[in-house]
Amino acid sequence: MTVLETQDLVIDIPERPDGRALNLRMEPGQTWGILGPNGAGKSTLLHTLAGLKPPRSGDIQLDGTSLSRLRRGTVAQQLGIVFQERQDGFPATVLETALIGRHPFLSPWQLEGGNDLEMAENALEQLELSDLAERSVSTLSGGERQRVALATTLTQSPSVWLADEPTNHLDLRHQVAVMNLLSGQARAGRTVVLCLHDLNLAARWCDHLLLLYPDGEACWGEADSMLKPQALEQLYGQPLTWAEVDGAPVFVPS
């Protein structure tokens, strides 16, 4: 199980002042939510944490080793990312798409074996995609594609999950199913980091929160201490009304 740490990390957003450098320690078993308005840098932060975009300054470490010193293949064995946008240039079936999650674990001459196939089929089942296994991804709806992307990362089975708005395009039931799946990953000892737009999903499923402001300022900590109406109103520039339902706070715009 893997700890994801940042030291004095400043993400690189053009023409934005450095703001506050991030010193995060995301541990196995934790579910982190990254909240912020459009353009605050949530996706950029996630890509930077995955090592796909160089930071302006600072360092990111997987279990104490700097990401920049690890080979891409080694990183991919430990860290998986679900992107917000996807590109399906060439036709592929749902099962084939899930199976590419095994890529980091196979040598160049190796074919996917029974074990890999089992992991992919298992992932499809968890995301209720088994019936669509042989369908071409290009024929699926937005929500189904979102679940295929999650299934690919589930097949990869990383110990650090980064997901950019994992509930995008999903109906209410699948939103809950996906959030349960992700927090299940955390309970199984994995580190889960999510960019979220829905405050209420964050309030119900995340135990740690990072608030990103458009000017580069940031604050983070345990969810209970971060879910303060004033802080959130300032974050989104939107007055909020809130109530407590089943022990968790629920926010709606006033």
Place this chain on the structure above:
Amino acid sequence: MNAAEAIAHRANASMAISAWRPFLPLVWLALLGVLALMLAVAIGSVTIAPGEFWAVILGEGSELHRTLIFELRAPRALAGFATGGLLAVAGALMQILLRNPLADPYVLGVSGGASVGALAAMLAGTGTAVLSGSAFAGALLSTFLVFGLAHGTGSWTPARLLLTGIVVASGWGAVITLMLAIGPTDKLPGMLYWLMGDLTYAQTPWPALITLALVCLLVIPLGRSLNVLARGPLQAAALGVAVRPLEWTIYVLASLLTALAVTTAGSIGFVGLVVPHMLRLVLGNDQRLILPACALAGGALLTLADTLARIVIAPEQLPVGVITALLGVPTFLVLLYRSR
């Protein structure tokens, strides 16, 4: 071994076999390739009957047939096979590199550079050896030019590479038109045939054949990485692919293959675009299967097309590029129309 172990053992064995089953089409395509080569060698101004053909293969048969097969037809058939294979593999690689299904080996201007080199040699009245060298030099020059310009001072993206290639290609096109306009009339047919693609200029098939075999061996282990790259560079990097080195490798390989193909037989159109597409429509999009399949199917297609080009208006010959286009266009349209 008890019963349960025996069943598990058998299941494992059948799993190992079924893992290779997707590659069965390669066997059929290889047979098709051999058949195409045999036809190409047997058919022509003097048709060789199957019995006589076997006699020659076994080292007997008449002197005339031996010369016809070993010195005239076999080298040309093999050169055609190699060229078709090179073009189809190069096209498949370019389509992955640019993540654009419309890409073909010539989209980045390689054939334009080669054509200018070849036509210049023809205008100068040099022999075929110099012509080949000049075409190859032109192809490499164009490759470096496009790559250097696309690199520029900014970032290197497929869109930028594509645009640079298209502009450079149209530049070469203008130079080619200029050469045709000022060229002496007696040299025009030869120049036009070369531009359409013509295997008459093929000297020896071996460089192209050996390169084709080597490249197939090289790209098969890259196949799974290419599958991931087809889903976009970010997704590929997230799954552990070293994207930039892989893209450079594909670019250099595809350009080299195209240069070699163009040098062997002029700029034969359509094979590089259509063969990878047809195979994807039928076999799916696993590059580990598609790339070797391209080598075999492209080779078989061009060998058959060249055989037709030799006999349709015999004793005159057509440029083989005309046949590949005439065969390729309807086949491709039918497949596309039927696909989901």
